[in-house]
Amino acid sequence: MKRNENHWKPAVRLSDAVSSGRALLCSAAGPDEPPDAMTIGWGFWGTLWNKSVFLAYIRPSRHTFKNLKTWPFFSVNCFDDPDRKEWFRICGTESFREKDKIKELQIPVERYGQEKIPYIREAPLSLICKIISVQALDPGAVPEDVESHFYKGHDYHHLFWGEVIGLIDCHSGGNPV
DSSP states (O other): OOOOTTTTTTHHHHHHHHHTTOEEEEEOSSTTSOOEEEEEOOEEEEEETTEEEEEEEEOTTSHHHHHHHHSOEEEEEEOSSSTTHHHHHHHHHSOTTTOOHHHHHTOOEEEETTTTEEEETTOSEEEEEEEEEEEEOOGGGSOHHHIIIIITTSOOOEEEEEEEEEEEEGGGTSSBO
16 A cells, blocks of 8 residues: 555554454455454554555464465454444454354445455444465564463464555545545
């Protein structure tokens, strides 16, 4: 995505939503496959290789991991307030393998562009991303306190770098920026 002067204004809102558990990563196994949503609490939006990039941390045990390894697109959907607590709770604790969370929670998903990337229509801010790199977290590089708290020797995150190819911001009229 080509950067313009307004490009980074939503970054503070995104950071707040992700760190507060009010962000849902939407993915699918292909353009015509059913979408899934997963609550994310870790992620960064910045610049890599002169591109606007969102860095998502996904464990191999998550259904989303399989989707992202199958089809290289996802969206990060950020909410300004916790009104949808049930969405965040279920999408953070239950798997698409057992239930269709999107259908059960009646989350309004639309598709972006010719790739048909799923995103949540009601999200005030959505980043539309194409994966440009994936890297497994090196267990040997994880600080001991982080290892004992988050990993305990298994299910280390993979880092998915998604180039931001679209931005939908309701604060700018709800249109792609």
